[in-house]
Amino acid sequence: xxxxxxxxxxxxxxxxxxxxxxxxxxxxxxxxxxxxxxxxxxxxxxxxxxxxxxxxxxxxxxxxxxxxxxxxxxxxxxxxxxxxxxxxxxxxxxxxxxxxxxxxxxxxxxxxxxxxxxxxxxxxxxxxxxxxxxxxxxxxxxxxxxxxxxxxxxxxxxxxxxxxxxxxxxxxxxxxxxxxxxxxxxxxxxxxxxxxxxxxxxxxxxxxxxxxxxxxxxxxxxxxxxxxxxxxxxxxxxxxxxxxxxxxxxxxxxxxxxxxxxxxxxxxxxxxxxxxxxxx
Amino acid sequence: xxxxxxxxxxxxxxxxxxxxxxxxxxxxxxxxxxxxxxxxxxxxxxxxxxxxxxxxxxxxxxxxxxxxxxxxxxxxxxxxxxxxxxxxxxxxxxxxxxxxxxxxxxxxxxxxxxxxxxxxxxxxxxxxxxxxxxxxxxxxxxxxxxxxxxxxxxxxxxxxxxxxx
Ligand SMILES: Cc1cc2nc3c(=O)[nH]c(=O)nc-3n(C[C@H](O)[C@H](O)[C@H](O)COP(=O)(O)OP(=O)(O)OC[C@H]3O[C@@H](n4cnc5c(N)ncnc54)[C@H](O)[C@@H]3O)c2cc1C
Ligand code: FES
Ligand code: FES
Numbered sequence: 001x002x003x004x005x006x007x008x009x010x011x012x013x014x015x016x017x018x019x020x021x022x023x024x025x026x027x028x029x030x031x032x033x034x035x036x037x038x039x040x041x042x043x044x045x046x047x048x049x050x051x052x053x054x055x056x057x058x059x060x061x062x063x064x065x066x067x068x069x070x071x072x073x074x075x076x077x078x079x080x081x082x083x084x085x086x087x088x089x090x091x092x093x094x095x096x097x098x099x100x101x102x103x104x105x106x107x108x109x110x111x112x113x114x115x116x117x118x119x120x121x122x123x124x125x126x127x128x129x130x131x132x133x134x135x136x137x138x139x140x141x142x143x144x145x146x147x148x149x150x151x152x153x154x155x156x157x158x159x160x161x162x163x164x165x166x167x168x169x170x171x172x173x174x175x176x177x178x179x180x181x182x183x184x185x186x187x188x189x190x191x192x193x194x195x196x197x198x199x200x201x202x203x204x205x206x207x208x209x210x211x212x213x214x215x216x217x218x219x220x221x222x223x224x225x226x227x228x229x230x231x232x233x234x235x236x237x238x239x240x241x242x243x244x245x246x247x248x249x250x251x252x253x254x255x256x257x258x259x260x261x262x263x264x265x266x267x268x269x270x271x272x273x274x275x276x277x278x279x280x
Numbered sequence: 281x282x283x284x285x286x287x288x289x290x291x292x293x294x295x296x297x298x299x300x301x302x303x304x305x306x307x308x309x310x311x312x313x314x315x316x317x318x319x320x321x322x323x324x325x326x327x328x329x330x331x332x333x334x335x336x337x338x339x340x341x342x343x344x345x346x347x348x349x350x351x352x353x354x355x356x357x358x359x360x361x362x363x364x365x366x367x368x369x370x371x372x373x374x375x376x377x378x379x380x381x382x383x384x385x386x387x388x389x390x391x392x393x394x395x396x397x398x399x400x401x402x403x404x405x406x407x408x409x410x411x412x413x414x415x416x417x418x419x420x421x422x423x424x425x426x427x428x429x430x431x432x433x434x435x436x437x438x439x440x441x442x443x444x445x
Binding site for chain 2: 002003005025027028029031032033035036037040041042043044045047049050071073095096097098099101102181182183
């Protein structure tokens with residue numbers, strides 16, 4: 001049998017160490033499209049379906065830790081949604097109910113598409129990716145995990161075990177632009193976190209660059225020019241300048257889904273709207 | 281999907297609609313949709329896009345409604361799979377199937393099995409769905425014929441009938 005179904009993380013690790021050519025299968029929503037339509041021919045597969053530890057999530061005062069094989073359906077409602085609202089919002093925009101019942105964060109990170117909806121949330125919340133493999137554990141900040149279009153920091157024999165997301169005292173939200181509501185890959189997306197106790201805002205952009213982009217200039221300019229700790233919304237002028245700085249941080253391209261110009265404009269608008277929502 | 285020569289001959293069994301089925305000499309990459317239709321003689325789930333976009337292949341695996349075209353068949357050996365064939369009651373139509381007929385929710389019929397599975401699954405988890413919940417639950421199923429109005433009507437009709445039971 002060439003489809004292996006380990007039950008523990010240790011077994012999974014051993015399989016990948018012995019034969020790193022095993023393709024990891026989580027929800028299959030990216031991998032099976034490759035197999036069905038793009039001629040991908042895996043020769044050996046290791047499925048995460050029975051690795052219980054990867055299907056679990058936990059939290060404490062500091063952080064929420066989500067196993068790589070937790071499906072979007074679990075993130076979009078209930079307790080987890082309350083703990084990480086931006087992730088819940090992002091999860092609700094993924095594909096359709098059938099896709100969200102299967103698709104996982106581990107798969108989003110494995111594919112590492114710039115349009116992956118989970119990724120801007122992990123970026124803005126400064127999540128850590130917990131990696132296992134080859135008898136080792138590595139904790140990699142999301143910013144160092146995604147290294148290019150569909151490229152990540154995983155080495156042969158490694159897999160994503162979980163991600164941990166620091167809990168923030170403040171507001172967080174995710175917004176995405178696409179051609180319709182259901183079943184749409186982002187043309188542009190934005191996650192904004194307003195950390196009240198730190199007096200900071202963090203903005204991450206999806207589908208407007210080779211990786212998820214942060215907006216350091218817009219973030220520090222806004223912190224210097226508005227009251228991020230309190231309840232007084234920034235003025236219209238400040239919001240407009242913030243929006244412009246966010247657009248400036250994007251590095252979009254023209255492709256079959258949209259134009260660079262539209263995308264640059266869209267992320268600025270999304271960031272401004274999210275900022276406004278953070279005061280409502 | 282053709283079996284690439286030389287590689288893979290998987291033997292395993294799947295539990296579909298409560299019955300165990302042996303699958304012999306299949307290629308490792310075969311989707312559940314393909315195995316159901318081509319190997320097990322269960323053509324209820326339909327294949328159109330094979331990329332998760334149309335929902336015509338919807339089945340339930342361990343209580344979750346998923347696109348069978350995106351499920352690797354050999355990875356669901358220890359699960360319980362329900363297809364549209366498993367929903368009627370000994371050759372009789374299920375209440376959802378009957379309501380689709382009564383309301384005119386079936387035209388060419390290609391999308392129907394996927395909708396029927398998705399609706400059964402919805403009403404099991406949310407017995408009293410509002411219009412928004414119905415639309416959301418069916419947003420992964422595409423129908424090119426009916427314009428959806430009659431399908432939504434059928435779902436509401438079943439929900440009401442089940443409540444008054
Ligand atoms: C119809 C449709 C609509 C979609 N819409 C969206 C959308 O709106 N937004 C979005 O972001 N995505 C979308 N996707 C893409 C896909 O659903 C997501 O990227 C999803 O997160 C993939 O997760 P999965 O578990 O299904 O991954 P899989 O297909 O199982 O795996 C994807 C890749 O990651 C690797 N992998 C999986 N788990 C791990 C792990 N733990 N460690 C290391 N590598 C791993 C696999 O080997 C594979 O290369 C859509 C897909 C379809 C088919
Ligand atoms: S054939 Fe599976 S979703 Fe279209
Ligand atoms: S009845 Fe023809 S596609 Fe729905």
